[in-house]
Amino acid sequence: MIEIDGLTKRYGDKTAVDGLSFVVEPGVVTGFLGPNGAGKSTTMRMIAGLDRPTSGTVRVNGTHYPRAAAPMSELGILLDARSVHPGLSARNNLLALARTAGIGRRRVDEVIELAGLGEVAGTRAGGFSLGMGQRLGVAAALLGQPRTVVLDEPVNGLDPDGVRWIRLLLKSLAAEGRTVFVSSHLMSEMAQTATRLVVLGRGKLISESSVEDFTGHATTSAVLVRTPETARLGQVLAAPGITVIHDGTDLLRVSGTTAEQIGAAAWRAHLPVYELTPTHASLEEAFMEVTKDSIEYHAGATR
């Protein structure tokens, strides 16, 4: 379990994380979602005690992590940026971490196999591809069979096989009762693996909910209505809470009501309707909708 309370981190006059409070429960995969620069990595570094909070607290499995008696059994972490020594072999990188907790070579070989690095275990990590580096980082996070696993953008640079591996791994870790906290800037990736979602924008908590609730709330569903009588149907439908947008063709975009009610209203007014299509924003759109005001770096040109 990870408990974050009033967490704030400032670098100079830039606030990277701003009064964040949420709880990550064991037994499910919790996604940590936000655009690049939202403060996800900073939050994760504070969870691991690498960065000190300006104010607020982080607890991992009930304790302040830097004071954990057996750190590797409490927390395994994969950080966004590379954190392996290129001059050491994959095995020695893992062994050096394992030794600090008295973990033996057998467990090291086990995670090497688990991560599919068996053939390259003896080669220097400097020559690894991004994907292999990620696998090595995930192996390191799993070494101590920690009760809490934190992974920053684990699917970055992985091939489809690797992505599938991560998804299954996360679910099995959660099924074992571990706390699994995974960041991503891709909503679609989270939708595949996560049960709960913590959404971050510009260092602030935007939402903390189940994946379904998040998409349900954030999604503005609308009904597309094709009719030759756009003006008259628009008047018929007009009511508080209902928005009708007419784009100048024979299409109306109606939100705030259902396709059934629109169909019934049109029938009562004897207006012809050629098409009645309920639409839902995709998860990606829901995420964009929620974070649109909090994106730090906009793309230069949006054509």
Add this chain to the structure above:
Amino acid sequence: MSAVMQIRPVSTHGASAPATVAGPVTQIRVIRAEWTKLRGLRSTWWCALIAVVLIVGLSAAIAGSGAPYKISAANSAAGGVTISLIGILFAQLMLGMLGVLAFSGEYATGMIRATLAVVPSRLPVLWAKLIVLVGLMLPLTLLAAVAEFFTATALESSRGGSAISLTDPGVLREVVGASLYLTVIAVIGVALGALLRRTAAGLSVFAAMFLVVPLVAAYLPQSIKGFTPYLPSNAGGTIWGAGKLFGGHQLGPWTGFAVLCGYAVVLTGLAAWRLHRRDA
């Protein structure tokens, strides 16, 4: 490819307590971890090899050329040893670099984050790096100094120079002192690496301390030269007689060595403070 993925079975002993294999962090365990790193890096063995070659090789080159060393009232046995130990001036740069890299290498590659994430109390990492490096440096440099001594004395006496024995006054102190000096140099390197975090910065400060400042100081007017015996290289050098090479007022060998150790302790203290306080 039809990869069959297996999900490990759900553990049967309750959701609240999944199995773990990791034990508590102890200083001994962190030392073993640091030894795994130091041993696994090629740079360790290259720096060490070059340092040994410089110490033994330069000494053999000096002993095998020029006028043979004759012991006299002006030229003590210990003085002859000092001359043959001249390779230390170059070897110290390699060993200082090895020390600096112990930390700066981890900051440069990002490994420091993995290291400190598994040892979140942090300071055991600094102590372990120091202990491991001292453990490697002491025997290695002692071996090099002893090999240097016997090579140089054999060459000298074969060319008609005076025979110098380990039992001559000051000789054993200089040979052992060479090893102690180089070991403390490596410690200072580790402290600089932890303090400055960047390889270039660490090496620059190290080179300034042990090469540039003493050289510049040697050419200062006599009136403002009072501090030069307390420079780390001049003070520490007294234990292997290096002071005599440059002339001027010198501290006693053990006093000088204590001053060098003082620098190491202060720098290590600052490094510990920074490692403990600052974000990784």
